[in-house]
Amino acid sequence: MADPAAGEDGKDRSAAQRIRRYLVAGLLIWLPIVVTVFVLRFLVGLMDQTLLLLPGAWRPEAVLGFGIPGLGLLLALLVLFLTGVSVTNLVGRKLVRWGEDFMQRIPVVRSIYSGAKVFTETVFTDKGQAFKQVLLVEYPRQGIWSIGFQSGEQVAEAAHRSGRNLVCVFVPTTPNPTSGFIILVPREDTIPLDMSIDEAMRLIFTLGVVAPPWPNARKAAAQGRLPPASPAAPQRPEAPAD
Numbered sequence: 001m002a003d004p005a006a007g008e009d010g011k012d013r014s015a016a017q018r019i020r021r022y023l024v025a026g027l028l029i030w031l032p033i034v035v036t037v038f039v040l041r042f043l044v045g046l047m048d049q050t051l052l053l054l055p056g057a058w059r060p061e062a063v064l065g066f067g068i069p070g071l072g073l074l075l076a077l078l079v080l081f082l083t084g085v086s087v088t089n090l091v092g093r094k095l096v097r098w099g100e101d102f103m104q105r106i107p108v109v110r111s112i113y114s115g116a117k118v119f120t121e122t123v124f125t126d127k128g129q130a131f132k133q134v135l136l137v138e139y140p141r142q143g144i145w146s147i148g149f150q151s152g153e154q155v156a157e158a159a160h161r162s163g164r165n166l167v168c169v170f171v172p173t174t175p176n177p178t179s180g181f182i183i184l185v186p187r188e189d190t191i192p193l194d195m196s197i198d199e200a201m202r203l204i205f206t207l208g209v210v211a212p213p214w215p216n217a218r219k220a221a222a223q224g225r226l227p228p229a230s231p232a233a234p235q236r237p238e239a240p241a242d
C-alpha cells in the first residue's frame with residue numbers, strides 16, 4: 001500500500017523544482033539585460049565627462065536647461081575623428097612631433113607618456129602581436145592549464161639569461177579580466193588556440209560557462225584525438241521514506 005505522506009513529499013519536491021526552474025529561466029533573461037544596461041550607463045557617464053572640455057556657457061545644462069545623456073560620447077567621437085584627420089597631413093604630424101618632444105623634456109611626464117604611447121601603438125595598431133593571439137599555458141603548475149594572451153615577445157634579457165625563447169603571456173583573472181598575472185613562458189611550451197580574443201574574453205567573463213565552439217571538434221573526434229568524456233557523477237540514493 002502506497003504511503004500518502006511519500007506522495008505528498010513527491011508533489012512538494014516537484015513543485016519546488018518547477019518554481020526553481022522558472023526562477024532560473026527568469027534570471028537567465030534579466031541578468032544579461034541588467035549587466036548590459038549597467039555597463040552602458042557607466043560608459044555613457046564616463047564619456048559625458050568630456051563635456052567638461054566645453055566652456056560653461058556652451059554646455060547643454062546652460063543652453064537647454066537640462067543634460068542630454070550620451071552627448072559626451074558624440075563629442076568624444078567628434079574629437080577623435082577631427083584629431084585623426086588633422087594628424088594625417090604634414091602640418092598635423094609636425095605639431096604632434098613638437099608636442100611629443102615637449103613631453104619628453106618633462107622628467108615625470110616623460111616616463112608616463114612614453115609607456116602609454118608604446119602601449120596604445122602596440123595594442124591598437126598592427127605593429128606588434130600584443131593581444132592578437134590566445135594561448136594555452138600550464139599555469140600555475142604543470143598539469144593545470146590556463147587561458148592567456150600573448151602580450152609581448154621581445155624580452156631579450158630574460159631570454160638571454162634563461163637560454164630559452166620566451167614570450168610574455170598575460171593570464172587574466174575571472175570574472176575581472178582587467179587584472180591578472182604576467183608570466184614568461186618558453187614558446188615551445190605554449191599552445192596557440194583557434195578561438196578569437198572575443199571568444200576567450202567571453203569564456204573568462206562567464207566563468208567558463210560559455211565555451212566557444214571549435215570547428216574542428218568533429219574532425220578531431222573522428223580521428224580519435226579527443227579524450228573521452230568524463231563519466232557522469234553517480235546520483236546519490238534517496239533516503240527511504242519513514
